[in-house]
Amino acid sequence: MNLAGLTIDSARSAIAERKTSATALAETFYAKIESDDPKIGAYLILSKERGLEKAAEIDRLVEKGEKLPPLAGAPVGIKDVLVTKSVRTTAGSKILGNYIPPYDCTAVARLEAAGAVVLGKLNCDEFAMGSSNENSAFKPVHNPRDVSRVPGGSSGGSAAAVAADMAVATLGSDTGGSIRQPASFCGVVGLKPTYGRVSRYGLIAFASSLDHVGPFGKTVKDAALMLRTIAGRDPMDSTSAEVPVPDYVAELDKPIAGMKVGVAKEYFGEGLDAEVRSAVEAAIQKLAKLGCEIVEVSLPHTKFAIPAYYLVATAEASSNLARFDGVRYGLRAKGVHSLSDMYRRSRDQGFGAEVKRRIMLGTYALSAGYYDAYYLKAQRVRTLLTRDFEEAFKKVDVIVAPTSPTPAFKLGEKVDDPLAMYLADIYTVTANLAGIPGISIPVGQTKEKLPIGMQIFGKHFAESTILRAANAYEIAA
Amino acid sequence: MKVTEKDVTYVADLANLELSEDERGRMVRDLNSILAHVDSLSELDTNDVPPMAQVSDRYGLDESKRGSERFAYASRDDVKEGLRKSFPTEVALANAPESDGMFFKVPKVIER
Numbered sequence A: 001m002n003l004a005g006l007t008i009d010s011a012r013s014a015i016a017e018r019k020t021s022a023t024a025l026a027e028t029f030y031a032k033i034e035s036d037d038p039k040i041g042a043y044l045i046l047s048k049e050r051g052l053e054k055a056a057e058i059d060r061l062v063e064k065g066e067k068l069p070p071l072a073g074a075p076v077g078i079k080d081v082l083v084t085k086s087v088r089t090t091a092g093s094k095i096l097g098n099y100i101p102p103y104d105c106t107a108v109a110r111l112e113a114a115g116a117v118v119l120g121k122l123n124c125d126e127f128a129m130g131s132s133n134e135n136s137a138f139k140p141v142h143n144p145r146d147v148s149r150v151p152g153g154s155s156g157g158s159a160a161a162v163a164a165d166m167a168v169a170t171l172g173s174d175t176g177g178s179i180r181q182p183a184s185f186c187g188v189v190g191l192k193p194t195y196g197r198v199s200r201y202g203l204i205a206f207a208s209s210l211d212h213v214g215p216f217g218k219t220v221k222d223a224a225l226m227l228r229t230i231a232g233r234d235p236m237d238s239t240s241a242e243v244p245v246p247d248y249v250a251e252l253d254k255p256i257a258g259m260k261v262g263v264a265k266e267y268f269g270e271g272l273d274a275e276v277r278s279a280v281e282a283a284i285q286k287l288a289k290l291g292c293e294i295v296e297v298s299l300p301h302t303k304f305a306i307p308a309y310y311l312v313a314t315a316e317a318s319s320n321l322a323r324f325d326g327v328r329y330g331l332r333a334k335g336v337h338s339l340s341d342m343y344r345r346s347r348d349q350g351f352g353a354e355v356k357r358r359i360m361l362g363t364y365a366l367s368a369g370y371y372d373a374y375y376l377k378a379q380r381v382r383t384l385l386t387r388d389f390e391e392a393f394k395k396v397d398v399i400v401a402p403t404s405p406t407p408a409f410k411l412g413e414k415v416d417d418p419l420a421m422y423l424a425d426i427y428t429v430t431a432n433l434a435g436i437p438g439i440s441i442p443v444g445q446t447k448e449k450l451p452i453g454m455q456i457f458g459k460h461f462a463e464s465t466i467l468r469a470a471n472a473y474e475i476a477a
Numbered sequence B: 001m002k003v004t005e006k007d008v009t010y011v012a013d014l015a016n017l018e019l020s021e022d023e024r025g026r027m028v029r030d031l032n033s034i035l036a037h038v039d040s041l042s043e044l045d046t047n048d049v050p051p052m053a054q055v056s057d058r059y060g061l062d063e064s065k066r067g068s069e070r071f072a073y074a075s076r077d078d079v080k081e082g083l084r085k086s087f088p089t090e091v092a093l094a095n096a097p098e099s100d101g102m103f104f105k106v107p108k109v110i111e112r
Helices: A008-016 A022-040 A048-063 A106-113 A156-163 A180-186 A220-230 A274-289 A302-323 A339-350 A353-366 A371-392 A418-423 A429-434 A463-476 B005-014 B021-043 B067-074 B089-093
Strands: A043-046 A075-079 A117-122 A169-174 A189-192 A212-217 A260-264 A293-297 A398-402 A438-445 A451-458
Touching: A008 A022, A008 A048, A008 A220, A022 A043, A022 A048, A022 A075, A022 A117, A043 A156, A048 A117, A075 A156, A106 A117, A106 A169, A106 A220, A117 A156, A156 A169, A156 A180, A156 A212, A169 A189, A169 A220, A180 A189, A180 A438, A180 A451, A189 A220, A189 A463, A212 A220, A220 A438, A220 A463, A260 A274, A274 A293, A274 A398, A274 A438, A274 A451, A274 A463, A302 A353, A302 A371, A302 A418, A302 A429, A302 B021, A353 A371, A353 B005, A353 B021, A371 A429, A371 B021, A398 A463, A418 B021, A438 A463, A451 A463, B005 B021
Parallel strands: A075 A117, A075 A169, A260 A293, A260 A398
Antiparallel strands: A043 A117, A169 A212, A189 A212, A189 A438, A398 A451, A438 A451
């Protein structure tokens, strides 16, 4: 079977027409993972029992001649920050190395209810903190397009699994670019929905006001199918929005002629790689040829996005990660003599260097004497960054920009310089601060054959619009 | 240098981290490098800009409402019967590093 060409729809059709079975398909993927993943490192945990049980259920539907659900038999992988009942979930951290969740996160439950087969849990930066996947406590992920390079992060395993045909589609999480940047580095489609579009119930929290769950796929249509499945109000997440979920798939083919596409000069400035720039500019020209009107817009506060983001994100992280104390779950240090000694030593032993750095930065930004100067200041700048988008979206329907200033960098290249690593997120963090949706799609490659990604941002809850633009580009490309 | 080793020790204490001597030295260096970059925010006059803690109040809601009223979408009527069941004790304790079957066990809290 040609796994490279497989999509959610073609998997479902092949199963419905009995060209294969859901079980055979899952087994094919497990064999592929066994042979190819040792050099990629995308998977942390395989959920064979659960996956094959779901596949058997789909096969029974076929036997009985019943209608198959929309994602029937689709082999998917799940970023390991999303909890899965009875399947070990680590968040890429030693502190949760043996954690077996007692419940399912909503997004995974909805995928399975729609017929998807969960193959396993995907590698990521520890607690989704990182831009290269090198902060995983277990192993790095290698970019399938060039194994000497990083896949991006923090959802590096989710992007690499799709790029290496070790899953048809995957779920990731995006707090500052963690879906879009790895999608761009690995040459796949990655979508961060509007804040509140997809429930965060069961997503291990990094920064609650910035965390989003979203899909990866090989095609825009698969991303749309995944989003349609996981989106919508969930009583278990009070920030999930009471906004109807349109049929993203049905709306994909609506024409885009006349769509106003904004281009902000702030996203094409210093530090942007020349090859990335020319690929994105060519993609913008293609959108113009498809009948879009290209409009210059300004997002004047963009250069303040990284500092604002890293204060807000780390402040929230320092609070969220206080729960890891060795009492209810997770690692507990041995040979401790008091409760506070146990907290400290468990956290010291359980957290990696980047997680400690962010807890420290966030605690500092929230501490007496610095709260106003750092945390409150960053929250005010967040308002300015959000207003930038609100102003721009008065003039345009979507805004396009490079996803990352560079293509995938080498493993080890930035590990000793946290600031350089943070700056890799320069084009992605703004969408998290403002809560607007963004999709990264492949728009070519460098001379060294490294993928280049372009982002399309939309207004709050305008996923249909960005998916349509992305789909039109994909078909024309 | 804004952040000293003494600050790092103080903040680590607040965060319930111990940090080795090596880690503390590295933390001084990293926090100073990051904060130097963050300081660019002081170029902006934000006195009249309200802080933004989250995004949910920026779309689709009744603009005339203020405060908790704006978040009415996130509330529901009280449920008196038929509430979702809590986890049974053994499930809630299943991941505990130490328990006695009823409670989480921790080292002595009060030291004499």
